[in-house]
């Protein structure tokens with residue numbers, strides 16, 4: 029793995045586990061580093077296995093394609109997430125109609141597919157502008173471990189929340205804070221631990237802290253780690269661009285050591301090397 033040069037120690041470094049809710053770490057490795065049955069909620073919005081890039085503004089799209097879209101393996105992630113969830117905990121997993129058959133076929137104990145929530149957006153997104161209908165909804169698989177107790181209002185399984193406006197958008201697949209907050213509040217209590225191992229712009233962090241939960245976010249992309257830290261008030265916006273890239277963490281801020289050897293992470297070495305190489309800016 030390429031490690032970035034160590035720059036001036038006075039410069040802010042991202043992914044410092046002593047000072048941040050946000051770490052730069054591969055999702056499965058991060059989950060495996062955590063104590064089993066320690067998290068009440070996992071919000072996960074992984075790559076769908078397609079190179080997402082909106083056609084809407086071809087040539088003018090300000091957002092880069094989502095990192096590592098081709099390499100993510102959902103099976104290893106589901107096992108790791110099932111281990112880290114508490115009894116009575118929930119994994120909310122964003123998916124789409126064309127990805128759902130594969131992902132749902134891989135759900136195994138201790139996880140159970142309890143429901144599928146439809147996120148109905150206020151308008152439809154781009155895609156195949158000439159040959160297809162516009163996508164207006166996303167799916168949220170609700171995977172529980174053990175006996176789940178819903179908190180608060182009994183919402184239906186169709187959730188209406190506007191998309192993040194183009195003007196406010198920091199990430200091409202950014203999720204609205206209010207949507208995530210509903211999931212967290214319906215499934216956890218004050219002080220519970222919420223994880224988001226594919227944090228992107230950090231919406232889960234904003235939502236979790238707003239409702240008094242502990243939170244740990246991870247992402248392989250250093251730009252996303254910086255963006256999340258800025259959104260959580262851990263880094264000043266003007267320092268974001270000047271930051272130097274930290275190596276992948278070997279220590280988790282909450283639970284200690286992360287297995288240092290990629291071979292222990294259980295991913296195919298080529299996939300792992302590819303993912304790490306990409307995110308290290310090769």
Ligand SMILES: C[S@@+](CC[C@H](N)C(=O)[O-])C[C@H]1O[C@@H](n2cnc3c(N)ncnc32)[C@H](O)[C@@H]1O
Pocket residue numbers: 053054055056073074075094095096097100199201202203204225226227228229230231232246247248249252303
């Ligand atoms: C769909 S986006 C998440 C967007 C996020 N929900 C938001 O509201 O901004 C997926 C994120 O996962 C990250 N990612 C891709 N593969 C990863 C992996 N194997 N481990 C950790 N993060 C990964 C990408 O860098 C990207 O930021």
